[in-house]
Structure formats: C-alpha cells, structure tokens
Amino acid sequence: MGLVFSILVLVLMIGALIDIITRRDDQVKHLPKVFWVILVIILPLAGSLIWFLVGREYDGEGIRLPRPRERRADPPAAATPPPPSDTRSTEQQIADLDREIEEWRLRAEIEKRKKQQGEEGAR
Template sequence: MPFVSLLIIAVLIVALIDIITRDESQVKHLPKLVWILLVVLLPMIGSILWFLIGREYGEGGVSLPRMPRRDARTQAPPAPQYAPPAADTRTTEQQIADLDREIEEWRLREEIAKRRHDEGDAS
C-alpha cells in the first residue's frame, strides 16, 4: 500500500512540473491553471488525463523538456549580471564614527535651513 501512495505522489509531482514548465501553446483542451487544479484535487485521474489528452507531444512521440546544452570548450561562462558589493574594510568603530559625522552634518544642514527660513520670514 505505501508503494501505491508513493507512486501517486511521484506521478502528481511529475505532472505538476510538466504542466508548470510547459508553454501555454502546448497545453490542450483546458488552461494551465485548470489542469493544475485538476491534478491537485484528483491526483491519479488528473495526472493520467494530463498525460493522455492535456499536453501536446512532439512529432517524435514523448518529448521531455531538456536544458539547452553548451560546449564548455567553445563558450565562455556567462558574465555575472551584477558586481558583488565591495567589502567594507572599516572597523565597527570607524563605521560608527562615520555615521555620527553624517548625523551631525544632517543636523547642521537642518539648522542652517531653519535659520534661513526664519530670516526670510523676518524681512
């Protein structure tokens, strides 16, 4: 009995992965979301129906989705999309001192702006 349960779970997972990764143009009769709900609510029946009538098979029979292959000798690895953040070499004390300076600078700028505003109202 545990074998049957494991088989049903395995078929359910394979069917869900196949539905999710399949292009919308390769799904027949129902939208992908309806197929997903059908397979989740009725695992064995939904999975069997999916593999029998729900998916579009290639010309040569069953076609499994495959990752594109690349020849490691002829192609360089893809360049990273972002640069990693530069390592901060300051000590914690230096970082705190820098933050204190930034806070003091902000406070002084606010004070100057307030005084300019007050002088503008007085004239």
Template sequence: MIRLAPWLLLIALTVYALVDCMQSDEDAVRGVPKLFWALLIVVLPLLGAVGWFVAGRPEQPRPGTGPRQQPRRPRGPDDDPDFLRRL
C-alpha cells in the same frame, strides 16, 4: 513497506505531472487552459495526472515526421573560410 509503494508512486506521478504542466508553454497545451490542468492534477491526483499525459500535454514532434535536417559535418581547416582568412 509494500503498502507504501502505491502511495509513493501516486505522489511521484502527481508531482511529475504538475511540474510538467507548469513548465509547458501556455499556447501549446491541449484541451483546457494550463491553470485548469494544474487544479485538476492537484484535486484529483490520479485522474488529473493521467488526463494530463493523455489529453493535455503538448504534442512532441515524432522522429521522422518533421523536416529532415542534415547534421553538420565537421569541416577541415582548409574548408573553413574564417580560418583561411586569419592566415
């Protein structure tokens, strides 16, 4: 069973990278077009998957780098104009 572990990890990494590639937005993919990344992941599973995660995957906004939005605080019924209008 221990001899199968590297192959199973490689298959899991390849499938995850391919699904992630297909679900990402075409305009947000870095480097080359999305179809080329998919072919690279299928033809060269380890190199393609690692390359996708390092150089092709769209960048996610990091916490604290974007504009700060205040979370919506719960309002009481007397602060809600729609509730007061229905009275």
C-alpha cells in the same frame, strides 16, 4: 504495497505539475494551465493520467522530458575582481589593528607635543 502505490501516485502528480507549469500555453490542450493544475491536485492519479494522455501537446518525437532552462552566461571572470585573499587569522588581524591604532595614537601625541613646543617657543 499501499505505500509503494502512494509514492508512485505522488511522483506522478509532482511530475505532472512540473510538466504543466513548465509548458508554454500553446503546448497545453483543452483547458488552461490553471485548471489542469487544479485537476491534478484534486484528483492526483486520474488528473495526472488525463494530463499526460490528452492535456499536453506532444512533438512528432513522442514523449520527452522537458529540457532544463538554459542558464545565463556568467560575466567573464576578468570583469569581476577577485575577492581579497587575507590569509591571516582573526587573532592576527586584531593584533595588527591594535598595533596600527597604537601607531596612530603615538603619531597624534608627537604632533600634539610639536605644537606645544612651537607655541612655547613663540612666546
């Protein structure tokens, strides 16, 4: 029984803290928000009950859960390019890089030999 009561007080306290923090300053009555937070933390049960009874401004509709904040619209999909889709495995990518490195090495060797042949022919 004591554990259930403790959990309920904790849930009530967390709910009150979230409600206090998410309220606009003009929706908080009698004390500044900081003092309400301190009161709820120091006296979880009494502070939470006092908050919900006299601390918050209620609309004519009565008690409502706070609305979640609206998220910003994501930029259109066309504005961001799609991520590259390389379906090769890591081993395949490494093997391709090794082949490319070998190809560049061979091209450099061919260029080097052409220069040597050109210098020998000029002599």
